[in-house]
Amino acid sequence: xxxxxxxxxxxxxxxxxxxxxxxxxxxxxxxxxxxxxxxxxxxxxxxxxxxxxxxxxxxxxxxxxxxxxxxxxxxxxxxxxxxxxxxxxxxxxxxxxxxxxxxxxxxxxxxxxxxxxxxxxxxxxxxxxxxxxxxxxxxxxxxxxxxxxxxxxxxxxxxxxxxxxxxxxxxxxxxxxxxxxxxxxxxxxxxxxxxxxxxxxxxxxxxxxxxxxxxxxxxxxxxxxxxxxxxxxxxxxxxxxxxxxxxxxxxxxxxxxxxxxxxxxxxxxxxxxxxxxxxxxxxxxxxxxxxxx
Numbered sequence: 001x002x003x004x005x006x007x008x009x010x011x012x013x014x015x016x017x018x019x020x021x022x023x024x025x026x027x028x029x030x031x032x033x034x035x036x037x038x039x040x041x042x043x044x045x046x047x048x049x050x051x052x053x054x055x056x057x058x059x060x061x062x063x064x065x066x067x068x069x070x071x072x073x074x075x076x077x078x079x080x081x082x083x084x085x086x087x088x089x090x091x092x093x094x095x096x097x098x099x100x101x102x103x104x105x106x107x108x109x110x111x112x113x114x115x116x117x118x119x120x121x122x123x124x125x126x127x128x129x130x131x132x133x134x135x136x137x138x139x140x141x142x143x144x145x146x147x148x149x150x151x152x153x154x155x156x157x158x159x160x161x162x163x164x165x166x167x168x169x170x171x172x173x174x175x176x177x178x179x180x181x182x183x184x185x186x187x188x189x190x191x192x193x194x195x196x197x198x199x200x201x202x203x204x205x206x207x208x209x210x211x212x213x214x215x216x217x218x219x220x221x222x223x224x225x226x227x228x229x230x231x232x233x234x235x236x237x238x239x240x241x242x243x244x245x246x247x248x249x250x251x252x253x254x255x256x257x258x259x260x261x262x263x264x265x266x267x268x269x270x271x272x273x274x275x276x277x278x279x280x281x282x283x284x285x286x287x288x289x290x291x292x293x
Contacts, residue, residue, distance in 0.1 A: 019259020
């Protein structure tokens with residue numbers, strides 16, 4: 001998002017918006033299968049971004065080589081990752097799915113180091129480990145019931161897959177920014193690739209919906225997820241990633257669960273226990289450590 005907003009404001013926008021989208025996803029799941037919900041969200045978002053690009057006078061066409069790079073970003077960051085997110089939310093509280101993304105900074109930092117030898121500090125690694133320990137504590141109640149509740153295990157598996165796929169997409173987006181690909185056309189085509197991926201999976205695995213949803217909550221949540229949760233939040237995050245690098249920008253993923261857990265507690269009947277609260281505190285502390293100069 002080409003903007004003069006300071007980094008802390010971009011950080012706040014991404015955290016506050018994404019922290020509420022986890023709950024909004026539930027209204028989508030109540031009506032349509034996840035595959036069609038993801039396709040509708042990112043398809044609508046792509047149209048909005050293309051409109052923004054045209055309004056700014058930017059050409060939408062990308063050379064074939066750039067389009068392949070954008071396809072990699074879109075398929076992983078939007079399509080496959082969010083299919084796993086939506087399926088995960090069918091089995092565990094949305095706040096817990098969000099907490100899984102607290103491991104993103106460590107994964108992104110390690111990935112950047114492995115691919116491009118981006119420097120890693122001891123403080124960053126220690127903070128990342130604290131975040132992982134915190135996530136393990138938060139998920140401890142779910143892990144303890146895997147034998148008795150196979151659904152919880154399924155939700156955890158989808159969450160792990162979502163985080164890993166999202167990390168691949170974020171690293172690809174970082175490299176696209178490094179190569180100077182135009183911001184809004186790249187975002188728009190990435191969203192289109194993500195929507196196409198979800199639509200392809202839907203056509204292979206789910207029957208076509210017989211009618212459009214009629215519930216106002218579905219349409220309102222779709223608009224919120226597409227415009228605020230995708231165009232605005234991803235725009236802020238990708239700009240932040242270009243400024244700070246994939247590792248530090250991914251610390252958005254630790255503050256987002258704090259907001260998401262509050263929303264989940266308020267609207268979904270989730271009651272965090274001592275382990276959950278302790279794990280959240282450790283995760284926040286770890287990511288604060290990673291962001292310290």
